[in-house]
Amino acid sequence: MAKSQAIILLAVVLCLVSLAGVSNADADQFSVEGMVYCDTCRLQFMTRVSSFMEGATVRLQCRNITTGIENYNAEAVTDKSGHYTFQVSGDYEDDICQITLVKSSNDDCSEIATEAIGQQGAQISLTSNNGEATPVRNANPLGFMKKEPLPECDAVIKELEMDFDEEGDDAGHDTSASGSGSGSEQGSGSGSEQLGSGWEKVPVSGSEGESAAGGESGSGSN
Incomplete structure (x- = not known):
């Protein structure tokens, strides 16, 4: 009887150890996904005339945040x-992980921005200790710049300027109304203060675009 109980206990322990191993393995598996596009207007963000690029190569690197030692390096197409x-595979909680452009598949759209904003790449967090419930990590889109902007880019830029001007006017009206109300209730002083108006556009390699085509996903390897 005692021998049977010991065998059952051992089986339970082995089962729990196995489940713990599977759980840890699942927690350390991540799927990193993203898009590469041709920046047809050389704006360093996506527009309605941008196009997604097939056959482009990107690199995922993880370096220790303290020592700078590279702990992961892989490429995908x-x-x-x-x-x-x-x-x-693996948890990189102590690393900075970044996806950068490597090679374009289009000679006419192959320039990588050298400005600081273009060198930032797309950063992602590869750890299960960041509060994210899913192992999927979606990176911001990255774009190669076309040698010369498309003719329709002038119209695109004007559209964007109009959109931001309208948002700025709306924000200005809201803050003015708020200031006027405060001034009438509290007297001059706080009511006469003018808050900032409008939004400042900060181009980043990662805004949402409108052009896309269906297809199969690429892959990366450690």
Whole structure:
């Protein structure tokens, strides 16, 4: 009887150890996904005339935040919809992980921005200790710049300027109304203060675009 109980106890312990191992393995598996596009207006963000790029190469690197030692390096190639995927094993809580452009598949759209904003790449968090419930990590889109802007880019820029001007006017009206109300109730002083008006556009390699085509995902390897 005692021997049977010991065997049952051992089986339970082994089962729990196995489940813990599976759980840890699942927690350390990440799928990193993103898109690469052709920046046809050289604005360093996506517009309605941007196009996704097939066959572009990107790199995922993770470096220790303190020592700078590289702990992960892999490349992936985009599919016909401009989509790429990395399958990453391991937790990189102490690392800075970044996806950068490596090689374009289009000679006419192959320039990588050298300004600070263009060198930032797309940063992602590869740890299960960041509060994210899913192992999927979606990176901001990255774009190669076309040698010369498309003719329709002038119209695109004007549209964007109009959109931001309208948002700025709306914000200005809201703050003015708020200031007037405060002034009438509390007297001159706080009511005469003018808050900032409008939004400042900060171009980043990662705004949402409108052009896309269906396709199969690429892959990366450690």
